[in-house]
Amino acid sequence: MHAARNTSLCTKDCVCLFVCPTGATDTETGQIDFTKCLDGCRLCVDACPSHAIYLVPSVYPAPQEKSEAVRKSLFALAKSKAGQERLARSLSEASDDPIFKQLMNAVATSNRVLAEDCYREAGYILPQSEAVQLWLHNLLSEHEKDEDFPSDAVKTLLEKL
């Protein structure tokens, strides 16, 4: 577990610079240097007067089990929301009225968020989960002969997750 800074809470009191034994908190980006941070040390987390530093877990538990009925109905709902995203995008692209385009882009954006949430609750919440890994593996074999498919990105994901 390494420390991370919530820059919208940080009030630049810099106590983290005083207590960090490795200098990981002193960076020009505003974020902590994760490569220098000591696993689970948390000195800066406890010292920060504005509660702007927290620990990011490196290991996560398996997500909650989902019943087949829940999974099926959420996939159906996601399909409907994704279909509405497509419809709104199509209507936006076919129109040259800036206000109608703006409205349809908002509808498309909202539907994307709604579909994402369905997948999250259908068992695809954690990138490191078995379900996601299995899906990525299957994508690779499915697109073996597809030159446009970003196979390298998927392979790197499988290595890193």
Next chain:
Amino acid sequence: MEDDMRQMTAEELGALCTNLQKACTKQLRNEEASLFGTLAAYYDKQRTIEKAQDLKTLLAAINTDLSNGFAEASNAAEESNDRGTKRALVWGEKASKLLKALMIRYEKQGSALLENTNIWVCEICGFVYVGDIPPSVCPICKVPSFKIHPIQKEAV
């Protein structure tokens, strides 16, 4: 792979990717987030355009969700005592009702709806809002307003 994963459209796969991209960002895994972004961009390119559609089709789809989709999923969630799914359905149903109201307002008011104001979408729950400034917390998911973003008018 499960059957429902094989039959997914480009938009569905795109949404699955952007969901995982957001999850990686929350874990501060920027490289993985950007790789899911690459995959999402691939599916964006695969999208097909539906010609000769109108607002009525969109409204009909929202109405089907409101009359069937949410109820079916709620029953399934109730049966397996799945509070996380219930949470998503409560938020999603509220956002869908607002989308429906927005379509109906547009049908009545036309461009006047957005002429001198803006439209906003909450990145967490999909809440849509028409007005100059969004509420300080999202009325659906209670996230602070910095996660509620304006959708700009495009130059045509």
